[in-house]
Amino acid sequence: MFGRDPIFCIDQIIDPSISNSMISNDxxxxxxxxxxxxxxAWEAAAEANKHAQLKAKEQYDKLLRNPTITVGDRVLLRNYAGKVGTSKKFHMPWKGIFRAVKIEGPHVTITSCNSPSAAPRVVHINQLKKCFEELPPACTSPKLSPEEEKCLYEAGLGGNETQDFTNNNEIEKVRNTVEREKSPELEEIPPQKQKRYNLRVNPKPRRLSIE
Incomplete structure (x- = not known):
């Protein structure tokens, strides 16, 4: 303390001259x-602190699991922020769906899957959790839409270039649609409306009449 050894009462009782040794006129x-x-004292404290940190790290590494997150995985980010005036038990523990794009030691660079134009974030790997949620259906369709088929028919593709037109009924349907649009004098057949049945339950039960 204060760069010198403390002097206790027992030290002065045993050796009274110990208190006079600190007095110096120079x-x-x-x-x-x-x-x-x-x-x-600073060097001794730094050495003891370093030794204590190594001991703490050794005990912590015994319970540490190897990270299973790799570049390209979808991850969830730990949610530490909550709404004011609400209970913590109603807060979602994880938020968003992000994708890991870079891993440097314990730090991971993630980008949002919902808004890819947002700026990437660098977080600790302990704040991430691998996402196993199923992906939504693909935005592309395996079949051509009627508009695309009509454009291909108007372009006059034939032979090997029209490999998607394997169904003659679909070709005939597209041909009729194009001819109907080109000749407005033809009467358009109104679509048949599906018959609806009244399935509402009568709220008033029938009265039983005895005559």
Whole structure:
């Protein structure tokens, strides 16, 4: 403490001259001893702190699991923010769906899957959890839409270039649609409306009449 060893009452009882050893009339000598003692105390404290950190790391690494997150995986981010005035138990523990794009040691760079134009974020790997949610259906369709088929028919593709037109009924349907649009004098057949049945339950039950 203060760069010198503490002097207790028992020390003065055993050796009364110990209190007089610190008294010095030379200010420069006292300053030199004080600075040297404080520097030695700092080095000893730093060495003890480093040793304690290594011990704590050794115990922590025993319970540490190897990260299973790799580049390209979809992950969830730990949600530490909550709404004001609400209970913590109603907060979602994880938020968003992100994709890991870069891993540097314990730090992972993630981007949002919902808004890819957003700026990437660098977070600790302990704040991430691998996402196993099923992907939504693909945006592309395996079959051509009627508009695309009509465009291909109007372009006059034939032979091997029209591999998608394997169904003659679909070809005939597209041909009729194009001819109907080109000749407005033809009467358009109104679509048949599906017959609906009244399935509403009568709220008033029938009264039983005995005559």
């Amino acid at each position: 200010i420069s000598e006292f300053k030199q001893k004080l600075v040297t003692s404080i520097r030695t």
